[in-house]
Structure formats: structure tokens, C-alpha cells
Amino acid sequence: MxxxxxxxxxxxxxxxxxxxxxxxxxxxxxxxxxxxxxxxxxxxxxxxxxxxxxxxxxxxxxxxxxxxxxxxxxxxxxxxxxxxxxxxxxxxxxxxxxxxxxxxxxxxxxxxxxxxxxLGEAWIGAGQGAGSVLCVTLGTGVGGGIVFNGALYRGASAMAGEIGHLPLKPEGEPCTCGRRGCLETLASATAVVREARRRGVASPPGGPAALTARDVFALAAQGHPVAKEVVEEAASWLGLGLAAAANLLNPEVIVVGGGMAEAGDLLFVPLEAEFRRRALPRVARFCRLTPALLGGxxxxxxxxxxxxxxxxx
Ligand SMILES: [Zn+2]
Missing domain, CATH: 3.30.420.40 (ATPase, nucleotide binding domain)
Known part of the structure; x- marks a missing residue:
């Protein structure tokens, strides 16, 4: 029983x-x-x-x-x-x-x-065994959560961990939250598609409206220069956002999940480079940046x- x-x-x-x-x-x-x-x-x-x-x-x-x-x-x-x-x-x-x-x-x-x-990733996924875990989920939006010693840190009104709404670009694109230039407007799947369309990345048979982030990553993997530029820019913004969050939280592990994380090195190489360039050296040195393990x-x-x-x- x-x-x-x-x-x-x-x-x-x-x-x-x-x-x-x-x-x-x-x-x-x-x-x-x-x-x-x-x-x-x-x-x-x-x-x-x-x-x-x-x-x-x-x-x-x-x-x-x-x-x-x-x-x-x-x-x-x-x-x-x-x-x-x-x-x-x-x-x-x-x-x-x-x-x-x-x-x-x-x-x-x-x-x-x-x-x-x-909490799932911190419990039995990529953050298992770490005392402090920041988890970021890249999808239509950018979600996040903070786990200290096995428990979620929620803040005063359960809004802690909203990394997608770190305001990084004061006059940037409007965000779903009503503000402007949040990380989500720069590094989500939605942002990748918006930038790819804006720069005329060749669209699939369904026309520009059918273009997905997966298409943009696939083109980048094939060496398409503009698709690659779009992906690298999104990865850089994410690296900047993660560096800002890491300087504040000093996490042992940052877990990156969601559909876009499946792109592997295409995302993680420029992301890791920007993160290490931006975070305080003592923060970066003690922080492991890793893909999520538990998927969906x-x-x-x-x-x-x-x-x-x-x-x-
Ligand atoms: Zn926002």
C-alpha cells in the first residue's frame, strides 16, 4: 500500500x-x-x-x-x-x-x-541536488520559477520568478503584461518569429503567417544567415536576462526548458557565451547552465x- x-x-x-x-x-x-x-x-x-x-x-x-x-x-x-x-x-x-x-x-x-x-526540475530533473535553482521555460512566452532548498520562493504576492518580464529594453516591443521591452518580447518563440518575419526570412509553404520558431531554428541549423542572426540575438538577450537574474540570486543551477531549449547548441552556445560575458565572474563560475531534463x-x-x-x- x-x-x-x-x-x-x-x-x-x-x-x-x-x-x-x-x-x-x-x-x-x-x-x-x-x-x-x-x-x-x-x-x-x-x-x-x-x-x-x-x-x-x-x-x-x-x-x-x-x-x-x-x-x-x-x-x-x-x-x-x-x-x-x-x-x-x-x-x-x-x-x-x-x-x-x-x-x-x-x-x-x-x-x-x-x-x-x-519545482519538478529542481526535485528530480536537471536541478536535482542543488540548493538554489532558477528555472526558465521558453515558449510562446518566457516563464520562470525559483527554488531554494527544495521549496519555491514565491515573494509577497506569488509573482517571484517572473523572469520573462525583466524589463531589458525600455522602448522595446509591447509585452503581454502591458509594459514594454520585457525579456519575453526579446527571447520567446513569439519574438523569434516576429524578428524572422520582419527580416524577411523565407517562409514555409503556408506563407509568412505559417512561419514557426521551429522553422527559424531549422533554417539557422542549415546555415541560413538571417535565421542564424535572429536566433543568436534571442540567445544573447536571454543570456543578458539570465545574467541579471543570476547576479541577484546567485543560483547554483539555471535550468532552461521549453520547446526552444530543444534546439540544443544552436541556442546554448551563444546563450552561455553572453551569460558568462555579462554575469559577475564569481556568480558565473559557481553557476551551471543546463537544459531541462523532464521535458513536458x-x-x-x-x-x-x-x-x-x-x-x-
Ligand atoms: Zn512583460
Whole structure:
């Protein structure tokens, strides 16, 4: 009767859930479309049906499940467990922690998705064993999380780790947050595509509108000079942002994840060079910059870790 917890990673497109043991053993895992348009009540009701069926199929009795952790693509009020706003889902003022506890009949922990992913990488991923981990996720936006001694550092209003909104270029492009020139406007997949289009990088058959960051990285890998320039610029801005964050936090490890991190050396070589050029030498020397290890599962493991912390283990 080994105890497990439920880790739930809610994304704008898909929900992933797993049953996870106390040392990060994955017992079962499943994913399904979020269907946020159905509204939070229905999404949470369906979620409960899914995870109970998953446990049953895995031969895990519901009594063995100690609690649940969940990461949401949202700004949350953590003490009350309420989603203040989930822009991608179009939800506002949703008491997710209370609703999940009601349908699961278990203690529930909540946090934002980037924090959950950071905690997962720090627990059993690329940051395992390090006392201080800064985790950055490069996707449509740039997310982040800070883990000290195995626990998330959240700050006064759960906004700590929002590295994507480091203001690096005062008169830069408008950001989703309403400000200008944030790291996210310079080093996200969105920024790479915007710059590639602006500089006329040859588009795929679907025309300029179909160009993706993956296309730009593929062209750069083939030696396309403008695509390469775009990728190197994004990597440099990221190196600058990470250096600023590292000088403040002095982390042992910086984990870089998300779709863009899969580009490997194409991203990491210019990123590492700029980071080492910009960070204080004593900060850079004691800091390891590394790709994420858990891929798309980081959020599930991190949510599971939140659940273990919630139930006191
Ligand atoms: Zn911003």
C-alpha cells in the first residue's frame, strides 16, 4: 500500500496528470484536451472522472492517494487558492483549490504552471541536488520559477520568478503584461518569429503567417544567415536576462526548458557565451547552465511535489 499523490498540470491546450510516489516514481500518467471553453466547473468535474479512472486502471485504490497538487496557466491568490485570471482559458475568479478538494475529496495544493515546472526540475530533473535553482521555460512566452532548498520562493504576492518580464529594453516591443521591452518580447518563440518575419526570412509553404520558431531554428541549423542572426540575438538577450537574474540570486543551477531549449547548441552556445560575458565572474563560475531534463512532464512532477509538501512529506 505505497502512498501516492496526484500531480496535475493544466495547460491552455492539454491537461496532464500523473500518480507519483514520494521519491518521484511515476505510477501512471495521462493527458487529455483542456477544453477551457466549457468553463472551470465542467473542466474540474471531468478532471476528477479522468483521474479516478486512471487510478483504477493502474490498480491504485483511491485511499492510497494522499493529496493532489496542480499547476495552472494563471495568476493565483495562493492563500485562498483562487485563480484571479487565466488569460489563455478566459477564466476569472475561480476557487480552484476548493472545487478540486470537493470533487477529489483530498487535500489540494495549487500554484502557477511555471512554478510547478521549476519545482519538478529542481526535485528530480536537471536541478536535482542543488540548493538554489532558477528555472526558465521558453515558449510562446518566457516563464520562470525559483527554488531554494527544495521549496519555491514565491515573494509577497506569488509573482517571484517572473523572469520573462525583466524589463531589458525600455522602448522595446509591447509585452503581454502591458509594459514594454520585457525579456519575453526579446527571447520567446513569439519574438523569434516576429524578428524572422520582419527580416524577411523565407517562409514555409503556408506563407509568412505559417512561419514557426521551429522553422527559424531549422533554417539557422542549415546555415541560413538571417535565421542564424535572429536566433543568436534571442540567445544573447536571454543570456543578458539570465545574467541579471543570476547576479541577484546567485543560483547554483539555471535550468532552461521549453520547446526552444530543444534546439540544443544552436541556442546554448551563444546563450552561455553572453551569460558568462555579462554575469559577475564569481556568480558565473559557481553557476551551471543546463537544459531541462523532464521535458513536458516537469509540471506533473512539480505539481506532485507540491502535493507531497501539502501533506507534510
Ligand atoms: Zn512583460
Amino acid at each position: 505505497n502512498p501516492v499523490v496526484l500531480g496535475i498540470d493544466v495547460g491552455g491546450t492539454n491537461i496532464k496528470a500523473g500518480l507519483v510516489g514520494p521519491s518521484g516514481e511515476l505510477v501512471a500518467k495521462e493527458a487529455w484536451p483542456t477544453e477551457g471553453r466549457l468553463g472551470p466547473r465542467e473542466v474540474i468535474r471531468r478532471l476528477a472522472v479522468r483521474v479516478k479512472a486512471m487510478a483504477e486502471r493502474a490498480g491504485v485504490s483511491w485511499e492510497r492517494v494522499q493529496g493532489a497538487g496542480s499547476g495552472w496557466p494563471a495568476f493565483l491568490d495562493l492563500p485562498s487558492g483562487v485563480i484571479e485570471e487565466a488569460i489563455n482559458l478566459g477564466w476569472k475568479d475561480v476557487p480552484v483549490a476548493a472545487w478540486l478538494e470537493e470533487v477529489l475529496q483530498k487535500p489540494v495544493a495549487v500554484d502557477n504552471d511555471a512554478n510547478a515546472a521549476a 512532464s516537469a509540471g506533473v512532477f512539480g505539481a506532485a511535489r507540491l502535493a507531497w509538501q501539502r501533506v507534510g512529506r
